[in-house]
Amino acid sequence: MAKEKKLVESITSMSEDFAQWYTDVVTKAELVDYSGVRGCMIIRPLGYAIWENIQKELDARFKATGVENVYMPMFIPESLLQKEKDHVEGFAPEVAWVTQGGLETLPERLCVRPTSETLFCDFYKRIIQSHRDLPKCYNQWCSVVRWEKTTRPFLRSAEFLWQEGHTAHATAEEAEARTIQMLNVYADFCEDVLAIPVIKGRKTDKEKFAGAEATYTIEALMHDGKALQSGTSHNFGDGFARAFGIQYSDNNNVLQYVHQTSWGMSTRIIGAIIMVHGDDSGLVLPPRIAPTQAVVIPIQQRKEGVLEKAAEVKEALAKAGIRVKLDDSDKSPGWKFSEQEMRGIPVRIELGPKDIEAGQAVIVRRDTREKIETSLETLAETVQEVLATMQSDMLARAKHHLETHISEAHDYEEFKDAVANKPGFVKAMWCGDVECEKKIKDDTTATSRCMPFEQEDISPVCVCCGRPAKKLVYWGKAY
Amino acid sequence: MAKEKKLVESITSMSEDFAQWYTDVVTKAELVDYSGVRGCMIIRPLGYAIWENIQKELDARFKATGVENVYMPMFIPESLLQKEKDHVEGFAPEVAWVTQGGLETLPERLCVRPTSETLFCDFYKRIIQSHRDLPKCYNQWCSVVRWEKTTRPFLRSAEFLWQEGHTAHATAEEAEARTIQMLNVYADFCEDVLAIPVIKGRKTDKEKFAGAEATYTIEALMHDGKALQSGTSHNFGDGFARAFGIQYSDNNNVLQYVHQTSWGMSTRIIGAIIMVHGDDSGLVLPPRIAPTQAVVIPIQQRKEGVLEKAAEVKEALAKAGIRVKLDDSDKSPGWKFSEQEMRGIPVRIELGPKDIEAGQAVIVRRDTREKIETSLETLAETVQEVLATMQSDMLARAKHHLETHISEAHDYEEFKDAVANKPGFVKAMWCGDVECEKKIKDDTTATSRCMPFEQEDISPVCVCCGRPAKKLVYWGKAY
Numbered sequence: 001m002a003k004e005k006k007l008v009e010s011i012t013s014m015s016e017d018f019a020q021w022y023t024d025v026v027t028k029a030e031l032v033d034y035s036g037v038r039g040c041m042i043i044r045p046l047g048y049a050i051w052e053n054i055q056k057e058l059d060a061r062f063k064a065t066g067v068e069n070v071y072m073p074m075f076i077p078e079s080l081l082q083k084e085k086d087h088v089e090g091f092a093p094e095v096a097w098v099t100q101g102g103l104e105t106l107p108e109r110l111c112v113r114p115t116s117e118t119l120f121c122d123f124y125k126r127i128i129q130s131h132r133d134l135p136k137c138y139n140q141w142c143s144v145v146r147w148e149k150t151t152r153p154f155l156r157s158a159e160f161l162w163q164e165g166h167t168a169h170a171t172a173e174e175a176e177a178r179t180i181q182m183l184n185v186y187a188d189f190c191e192d193v194l195a196i197p198v199i200k201g202r203k204t205d206k207e208k209f210a211g212a213e214a215t216y217t218i219e220a221l222m223h224d225g226k227a228l229q230s231g232t233s234h235n236f237g238d239g240f241a242r243a244f245g246i247q248y249s250d251n252n253n254v255l256q257y258v259h260q261t262s263w264g265m266s267t268r269i270i271g272a273i274i275m276v277h278g279d280d281s282g283l284v285l286p287p288r289i290a291p292t293q294a295v296v297i298p299i300q301q302r303k304e305g306v307l308e309k310a311a312e313v314k315e316a317l318a319k320a321g322i323r324v325k326l327d328d329s330d331k332s333p334g335w336k337f338s339e340q341e342m343r344g345i346p347v348r349i350e351l352g353p354k355d356i357e358a359g360q361a362v363i364v365r366r367d368t369r370e371k372i373e374t375s376l377e378t379l380a381e382t383v384q385e386v387l388a389t390m391q392s393d394m395l396a397r398a399k400h401h402l403e404t405h406i407s408e409a410h411d412y413e414e415f416k417d418a419v420a421n422k423p424g425f426v427k428a429m430w431c432g433d434v435e436c437e438k439k440i441k442d443d444t445t446a447t448s449r450c451m452p453f454e455q456e457d458i459s460p461v462c463v464c465c466g467r468p469a470k471k472l473v474y475w476g477k478a479y
Numbered sequence: 480m481a482k483e484k485k486l487v488e489s490i491t492s493m494s495e496d497f498a499q500w501y502t503d504v505v506t507k508a509e510l511v512d513y514s515g516v517r518g519c520m521i522i523r524p525l526g527y528a529i530w531e532n533i534q535k536e537l538d539a540r541f542k543a544t545g546v547e548n549v550y551m552p553m554f555i556p557e558s559l560l561q562k563e564k565d566h567v568e569g570f571a572p573e574v575a576w577v578t579q580g581g582l583e584t585l586p587e588r589l590c591v592r593p594t595s596e597t598l599f600c601d602f603y604k605r606i607i608q609s610h611r612d613l614p615k616c617y618n619q620w621c622s623v624v625r626w627e628k629t630t631r632p633f634l635r636s637a638e639f640l641w642q643e644g645h646t647a648h649a650t651a652e653e654a655e656a657r658t659i660q661m662l663n664v665y666a667d668f669c670e671d672v673l674a675i676p677v678i679k680g681r682k683t684d685k686e687k688f689a690g691a692e693a694t695y696t697i698e699a700l701m702h703d704g705k706a707l708q709s710g711t712s713h714n715f716g717d718g719f720a721r722a723f724g725i726q727y728s729d730n731n732n733v734l735q736y737v738h739q740t741s742w743g744m745s746t747r748i749i750g751a752i753i754m755v756h757g758d759d760s761g762l763v764l765p766p767r768i769a770p771t772q773a774v775v776i777p778i779q780q781r782k783e784g785v786l787e788k789a790a791e792v793k794e795a796l797a798k799a800g801i802r803v804k805l806d807d808s809d810k811s812p813g814w815k816f817s818e819q820e821m822r823g824i825p826v827r828i829e830l831g832p833k834d835i836e837a838g839q840a841v842i843v844r845r846d847t848r849e850k851i852e853t854s855l856e857t858l859a860e861t862v863q864e865v866l867a868t869m870q871s872d873m874l875a876r877a878k879h880h881l882e883t884h885i886s887e888a889h890d891y892e893e894f895k896d897a898v899a900n901k902p903g904f905v906k907a908m909w910c911g912d913v914e915c916e917k918k919i920k921d922d923t924t925a926t927s928r929c930m931p932f933e934q935e936d937i938s939p940v941c942v943c944c945g946r947p948a949k950k951l952v953y954w955g956k957a958y
Contacts, residue, residue, distance in 0.1 A: 036559060040552035042602055048548045069527045073519035073638055074622055080515060093581055100576040101626040122515055143553055147580040159552055
């Protein structure tokens, strides 16, 4: 019996089951496939092409700030991981251990990196001697492993791809400035390129990175009202430097400890693109990140001249710098439309015999389904305009969604009601005590997402315990 | 006591000790650093920037042939690795095994990928159904681990970076065509971009990839006369497809096995760049791959106007598309020259007060040390020309070195003498028997590098056993 490829299948609607909708989209848009290895995903061509575009954009922004790329080993000896106490406590329970090399049992276990602070510290200790060697601003693109119990494609997987920047500075001020600078790089990238607005803020001590003095975060809001931590930037102060002995001689030949930062963004952000912009027909990709921005779909392509004209149109668009494909397969136009929608290609260009005769084509926007009849003569300019409009409309819609999904709570009843019934962030004051954070999580499943940079004073008391409030916190259920 | 950075140190000369020269160059040019993990290297900014340029060039060439990038898990379950008999025999003795995840012992060991044929096969089995799904031409950029006993930076390390392409085709002819196509991509890349001429040919059965029907290779000749296998392309026939059950339904709805290929190039090629082009002052980078193509070095930079003019010159060169830096550090010009030479920057541009007054600068070529006085007005064009000339001169020199280091042997005495006394390849006829290959290796340490595509008939008999000859083989000592 011959195997036949199945038709494009319908996906579960968002309103019916958001989690199932997500799973349907990532698999049916062919972003990922499940592998035989527990919790590890295969990133398919469309998923990887999105990641390549993310890499290209971020890498250029990093380099513009003086960052250089390096590559560190993927293995960390157990003794090295243990050098910083908080760090090892945070990561040891969730790492994969290599115990055998070839046919031999290793004298010391190696963990597959869950993150590379310890390796960078060991390296910096060797290469930093004088203040002339500072700052060091290194980054690497790699995969890391965290042995998670429950996994979901992009959002939480045993192995994922990311970049991790690690910097060393002469002063605490410089380290703090770099930490904030990189958080802003992430926030601007999300807004400008991914059309995803974010809340910037600082994590509470409970939620900060293992070993950090301060962790800053950008938090995005998904379509279902849950938050997604989308990028983090950590200031380590001189904690790691003291644990590893990373010192430099200053202008007066006095030995000083360096101050360090690290910051990362991962393939998780692809989950954000899906859950912020997607709809019941599949992916909707912001034009700036879309691997294919436009697809030309010929109508009645067997009629004389249609395919030739379609190829010509495709070439003209490519020449204008648009990432464009021609779908001249023998599938029906309807099927091609479904595929374009499922895969989130920002615009399709329909071109049939009548269009050709009239010297026009029909542009259809993926996000609004708006149809735009346009002259073939000015097609490239019009497509460019439509793509630009779509990009800014998508950001505006995502901003509107964020702004209309932030509620305020002044007492605990109001807070519990908001978490239960109003999807989105809940703004509420906090006393600073970790016990209140724990109680809130136990009672509502909401966690403190961040203490936003833009602080407000909406109540004098903590929403949980009623003692004097110290900080405004954004709370929410999160991925 | 303050630590002070040491002066640029001299490196061992090539003629004195080539192996030590290599080690000195990779460390003192700051390409790599040793890590605390046995056999794993840290790739430093200069080394990684060269790899990024290699990636950019190769990736564009792959994509031009229809290749798409993906990412597969880094772990392979033991049972999956075992599916193809020859493959597991070849790789199992040299892999690293993960046996613990978090706090649990895993039910099945996972190996850290030494190569990913088995994962791609498992994936292809699931996604290939019909002839419409073919060909599949996927590639991934990743790191792989082979638990080698003896390691050297770039040439042989426990972990290294590479790309691995894996394709599936409907017919044996298509698979063979793709295998040769990718070998040619590698060969052209080496010659055009790295200025490294290569010998193209087929590996003997003894030297082929574990599980392949045929392995093709490009072999480059290092400065010391030893060969370096620089890229390989394998035709698997339908061997893996049968082991994994990868079938498609053809035009007549009959199930057929796919035919597969794989091909790879790794950070090892950076070792070739060093050993083909380097000299006693350090690296010499071909301009097309050099991360920095030109460095502007001001002379008497404290004199008024020198630094300003140097910055202006640098800007003008950058605008012309040259990858240029300005070294305005407080080091002496002599020290800057040494650093430029050590790091292999193709040209330096010396600019002092007298030059500025005369409206000129001095370009110094890294490879020949030739000094070219040139007007500042036409500096960018001249630098472009010098870079282009240097690129083609470097290729011509490497070609000359290759051509003058190929000897012929017609009998075994001549052969042993050539291997012992004439660095380079030795051409000799071979009967096709693996026993002769083994004897030659035992007697001389030379191995069969390849059966070149350009076959000649230099003797009717095997150089080792005297029986009728079947193939001309290039033999040589190799890295």
